[in-house]
Amino acid sequence: MRMLMKSRNLVLLFILFLVPTASFAQVAVSIRVGPPALPVYAQPPCPGDGYLWTPGYWAYGASDYYWVPGVWVMPPRAGLLWTPGYWGFAGGLYGWHAGYWGPHVGFYGGINYGFGYGGVGFWGGRWAGERFEYNTAVVNVNRTVVRNVYEDRTVINNTTVNNNHYSFNGEGGSTARATAGEQAAEHENHFQPTSNQMSHEHDAGQDHSQFASENHGHPGTMAMDSVNGRRYNQQGRIANGISSGQMTAGETKNIEGREANLNHEIHNDRAANGGTLTPQERRQVNGQQNNLSRSIYNDKHNGNTAQYGNNEVGARRDMQQQRIANGVSSGQMSPSEAAKAEGREQNINRHVAADRQAKGGKLTPQEKQNINRRQNGASRQIHEEKHNGKTAPR
Numbered sequence: 001m002r003m004l005m006k007s008r009n010l011v012l013l014f015i016l017f018l019v020p021t022a023s024f025a026q027v028a029v030s031i032r033v034g035p036p037a038l039p040v041y042a043q044p045p046c047p048g049d050g051y052l053w054t055p056g057y058w059a060y061g062a063s064d065y066y067w068v069p070g071v072w073v074m075p076p077r078a079g080l081l082w083t084p085g086y087w088g089f090a091g092g093l094y095g096w097h098a099g100y101w102g103p104h105v106g107f108y109g110g111i112n113y114g115f116g117y118g119g120v121g122f123w124g125g126r127w128a129g130e131r132f133e134y135n136t137a138v139v140n141v142n143r144t145v146v147r148n149v150y151e152d153r154t155v156i157n158n159t160t161v162n163n164n165h166y167s168f169n170g171e172g173g174s175t176a177r178a179t180a181g182e183q184a185a186e187h188e189n190h191f192q193p194t195s196n197q198m199s200h201e202h203d204a205g206q207d208h209s210q211f212a213s214e215n216h217g218h219p220g221t222m223a224m225d226s227v228n229g230r231r232y233n234q235q236g237r238i239a240n241g242i243s244s245g246q247m248t249a250g251e252t253k254n255i256e257g258r259e260a261n262l263n264h265e266i267h268n269d270r271a272a273n274g275g276t277l278t279p280q281e282r283r284q285v286n287g288q289q290n291n292l293s294r295s296i297y298n299d300k301h302n303g304n305t306a307q308y309g310n311n312e313v314g315a316r317r318d319m320q321q322q323r324i325a326n327g328v329s330s331g332q333m334s335p336s337e338a339a340k341a342e343g344r345e346q347n348i349n350r351h352v353a354a355d356r357q358a359k360g361g362k363l364t365p366q367e368k369q370n371i372n373r374r375q376n377g378a379s380r381q382i383h384e385e386k387h388n389g390k391t392a393p394r
Helices: 002-018 180-186 195-205 230-244 249-272 279-300 312-330 335-358 365-386
Strands: 027-031 052-054 057-060 065-068 070-073 081-083 086-090 093-097 100-102 125-128 131-135
Touching: 052 081, 057 195, 065 195, 070 195, 230 249, 230 279, 230 312, 249 279, 249 312, 249 335, 312 335, 312 365, 335 365
Parallel strands: none
Antiparallel strands: 027 093, 052 070, 057 065, 081 100, 086 093, 125 131
């Protein structure tokens, strides 16, 4: 009987060790293999007033680490700040300390998550009553969407951008210890992650491209502008592909056309269901986004590149692609607008190739003038699309 009671107590202690308490600062899981290094990624722009940034992190599933993308979320209520979770190494085990909401930012292992979370405290913004103000020196805010901003560049230092990539606290990682202020914050009233945050982590754990064993520390989805906002991430990857030349105008036109069709489908489904998507529709959208994600990856790694040379015509074509990439990345150009712009660039590229082939690889002065006129027209349309007040849907 005594052995049975001892066994039950051990089981109970193990369960308590796995389940975080109401403070949400306890160790939630412990394993013997450490998490991968933190990946470096760009922060999407804040989608609107009141959203707070929660940095990405490595979570642990049944048998593997998986990356939970950084995301803008709404806090449970005004006045609360997010303390990120972190891995701590001690006694040969890596334990996860869950993140939580509270009036002050507590200890998060000295992990440099970037975007205002440099290892101690948070410098990405502050509450002014019921209104949150954003520090544009360290967070990505579109001032035409969010106007409660200020700029404090004094907080910028080498820790603002993650330069050590440590993903855990302890031997071999960050050696930070909690300050007096962080210890005080630990004893304040805490609030658990919101249902959106929990759903966000769960969805990441269902995507095998987020598993460390699949992506080798380089997740396909690094960050999102909002929960279920994967479309921003797709656009960010497309923008990177355009900018680097890994995606040609024709490839981009095809991908953006498919993205535009999917956005139209989502819009119609939401309109038919009072602004929401059914679980079946969400699964269908996720499947289509998975297909798009694979297509983007294939286009960026198929060996086809956009190489325009260093001559006048080549420089002009490269500049147009950079402007389109900037428009896609910032959201100023919707997928349909980007598809049209890339369709025009594709046609220009075809004419350039045909003219060069007919003239032994060279262009006549008249052909150069004709191409320049067409690029002027394309340039005006790019400018109009980037400044028409329409933005890519979230």
